[in-house]
Amino acid sequence: MPVPKYRTSASKRDMRRSHHALKAPGLSVCPNCHEVKLSHVVCPSCGFYKGKQVLETKSSSTSWDGSDLSSSKVQAKDESLKDSSKKDS
Numbered sequence: 001m002p003v004p005k006y007r008t009s010a011s012k013r014d015m016r017r018s019h020h021a022l023k024a025p026g027l028s029v030c031p032n033c034h035e036v037k038l039s040h041v042v043c044p045s046c047g048f049y050k051g052k053q054v055l056e057t058k059s060s061s062t063s064w065d066g067s068d069l070s071s072s073k074v075q076a077k078d079e080s081l082k083d084s085s086k087k088d089s
């Protein structure tokens with residue numbers, strides 16, 4: 001396994017880390033439902049972009065991290081539990 005010949009100097013290390021800062025996402029307010037969303041992206045809460053409905057949303061009030069995903073995860077967990085119990089018996 002190749003090993004570096006020389007220890008990286010503090011200057012080189014810090015020059016490398018000069019690009020590691022995180023940038024805040026470009027946020028804007030939806031003109032339709034006035035919810036904060038990413039700019040140049042379809043509004044996840046109402047499905048509008050440029051004043052048109054481009055995405056079907058189940059309900060305009062709930063957000064994408066709704067109950068559907070969590071309920072499916074719970075079901076998957078229940079199935080895995082059943083499988084493990086079958087293996088045990």
Ligand SMILES: [Zn+2]
Pocket residue numbers: 030031032033034035043044045046047048
């Ligand atoms: Zn919206």
